[in-house]
Amino acid sequence: MSAPSDARFGTLAVHAGQEPDPSTGAIMTPIYQTSTYVQSAPDVHQGYDYARVGNPTRTALEGNLAALEGATHGIAFASGVAAIDSILKCLRPGDHVVSTDDLYGGTYRLMTQVHEPWGLEFTFANLTEPSDVEAVFQDNTKLLWIETPTNPLLRVFDIAALAERARARGITVVVDNTFASPYLQQPLSLGADLVVHSATKYLGGHSDLVGGAVLTSDDEWDEKLRFLIKSAGPVPGPMDCFLQLRGTKTLHLRMERHCDNAEAVARFLRDHPKVGHVRYPGFEDHPGHALAAKQMRRFGGMVSFTLEDDAIETAIRVMQGTRVFALAESLGGVESLVSHPASMTHGSIPAEVRQKAGLPDSLIRLSVGVEEEADLLQDLDRALSAI
Ligand SMILES: *Cc1c(COP(=O)(O)O)cnc(C)c1O
Numbered sequence: 001m002s003a004p005s006d007a008r009f010g011t012l013a014v015h016a017g018q019e020p021d022p023s024t025g026a027i028m029t030p031i032y033q034t035s036t037y038v039q040s041a042p043d044v045h046q047g048y049d050y051a052r053v054g055n056p057t058r059t060a061l062e063g064n065l066a067a068l069e070g071a072t073h074g075i076a077f078a079s080g081v082a083a084i085d086s087i088l089k090c091l092r093p094g095d096h097v098v099s100t101d102d103l104y105g106g107t108y109r110l111m112t113q114v115h116e117p118w119g120l121e122f123t124f125a126n127l128t129e130p131s132d133v134e135a136v137f138q139d140n141t142k143l144l145w146i147e148t149p150t151n152p153l154l155r156v157f158d159i160a161a162l163a164e165r166a167r168a169r170g171i172t173v174v175v176d177n178t179f180a181s182p183y184l185q186q187p188l189s190l191g192a193d194l195v196v197h198s199a200t201k202y203l204g205g206h207s208d209l210v211g212g213a214v215l216t217s218d219d220e221w222d223e224k225l226r227f228l229i230k231s232a233g234p235v236p237g238p239m240d241c242f243l244q245l246r247g248t249k250t251l252h253l254r255m256e257r258h259c260d261n262a263e264a265v266a267r268f269l270r271d272h273p274k275v276g277h278v279r280y281p282g283f284e285d286h287p288g289h290a291l292a293a294k295q296m297r298r299f300g301g302m303v304s305f306t307l308e309d310d311a312i313e314t315a316i317r318v319m320q321g322t323r324v325f326a327l328a329e330s331l332g333g334v335e336s337l338v339s340h341p342a343s344m345t346h347g348s349i350p351a352e353v354r355q356k357a358g359l360p361d362s363l364i365r366l367s368v369g370v371e372e373e374a375d376l377l378q379d380l381d382r383a384l385s386a387i
Contacts, residue, residue: 003067009183010252017063017074018245029060031242053230057238061245062213065203068182068248069195071215073222075229076241080178080198081106082234083212085114087143087174087194089232090224093119096138099145100127101356102153104176104198105346107145128287130161137169146192147176148185149292151331152304152341152365153358154279156288159295163191172221178202178332183255185296193218201332202301205247205254209240254334254370258301261336261376262368266303268377274384276306276362302331303366304341307387314387315340315362321383324375331367336376339365 003015018029032055037048048054058076066074077083084107091097097111101124111122125136133144144166148157163173174194175187181202187195197203199211214225229235236244266280281292282299292299307314318338319327325338329345339345342361346354354361368376 009068012064012067013183013251014249016067017060017065029057029242029245031238032056033238051238052233052235055235055238055241057241057245058236061236061241061248064245064248065182065197065199065213066215068251069177069215070182070186070188070217071195072217073215073219075214075216075222075225076199076236076244077212077214077229078234078236078240079210080196080200080212081110083196083198083214084176085110086225086228086232086234087196087214088115088120089228090221091120091142094121094140095142096121096123096140097143097145098123098125098127098133098136098141098171100147100150100155100157101125102150102155102359103145103147104151104178105341107147107176127157127162128155130158130165133162133165137166137171141169141171144171144173145176146174146187147179148295149179149281149288149300149302151179151345152302152339152363154281154286154288154300154302154304156281156286156292156295158291159185159187159190159192163187167191167193179302180296180300181251181255181332183252184259184298184300188215188217190295194221199244199247200330202255202258203248203251203332204244205251205333206243207330207333207335209243209247211236211240211244255298255301257370258368259298261370261373262301262303262366263299264373265366265368265376265380268380269303269305272381272384274308274387276308276310279304301368303368304363305366306360306362306364309387310360310362312342312361315364317387318364318383321386322379323382324371324379325366325383331365333367334370336369336371336379337367339367341365 039045062074173192175192178198195215325336
């Protein structure tokens with residue numbers, strides 16, 4: 001009933017980590033809505049003693065996510081930022097982290113406003129050319145933090161080349177794989193030590209939960225993160241774990257449709273007279289195209305674009321003019337979303353830092369959903385024609 005060890009991605013997505021419930025035969029993993037477990041004698045139990053430390057619904061999810069990333073360990077968290085926070089908490093004051101200058105706004109905020117005051121040091125650099133990372137590594141660098149493709153500029157970084165340079169110096173490599181999902185990109189096979197996800201996005205896939213995960217084949221990191229789970233408690237509840245498990249069963253199906261639709265939307269936008277520049281790694285003239293084609297299965301469901309009339313007000317009118325695309329934060333759900341990074345997701349990044357990183361104020365980001373392609377194109381055409 002469980003997935004054979006040589007099963008392929010779609011089979012793992014449906015089955016990995018899950019067994020029919022031993023007491024009833026229920027094919028779906030039950031929602032073990034309990035905080036504690038009865039013991040037959042002090043500290044004699046069936047593997048679970050208190051739900052902060054472990055819960056069977058969570059265990060099933062962790063096994064499923066680990067299989068999808070090709071990892072031996074999965075650790076589920078209450079949110080993506082809780083997962084990121086826990087990794088950073090494994091460092092010590094004086095340790096240095098290198099990351100890219102185009103990072104999810106919440107990660108940037110967590111690093112600079114929470115962890116920097118506690119004594120971690122950060123350098124955010126343009127790592128498009130992998131050899132440039134050598135210049136920003138320091139003797140105290142402990143972590144290289146990569147996000148690819150990036151949010152919202154969809155820049156692509158060379159995981160294998162960067163990981164090789166970091167590992168040569170004993171630096172741990174973390175990849176935030178939220179934008180690609182394990183269906184499109186598997187960083188551990190490219191040399192990363194840890195993969196982190198906001199499961200809120202493609203893994204969950206239905207915009208009905210907040211969750212995070214770390215996947216790794218490194219026993220020491222697994223132990224450190226489990227100790228943090230036990231000590232600090234950033235755990236997801238059983239209901240959210242159940243919803244995530246339900247989501248991952250269709251990950252491979254959803255991602256194919258996201259990619260199909262994003263490709264059609266990107267092409268449509270590129271030919272539209274009201275549109276300025278379209279950023280989509282699937283275009284051959286995208287600077288990261290060859291690399292994306294090498295390290296990803298397909299090009300993902302995200303498309304960003306600017307307008308010919310590069311004014312913030314015009315961008316807002318487009319976003320208010322769509323009916324299928326909903327104006328909202330987040331991404332990766334079945335429904336199409338439109339957002340304005342400069343005022344929404346990246347609002348916490350200072351304007352001058354945004355400009356320096358090349359984030360135009362009129363940039364519109366689309367999370368292309370799994371609806372009918374023709375309806376998405378029609379919706380965008382209507383909104384663009386009205387400006
Ligand atoms: C959303 C997101 C996060 C944060 O995850 P939450 O689940 O919202 O806490 C981290 N990284 C990326 C790339 C994201 O898009």
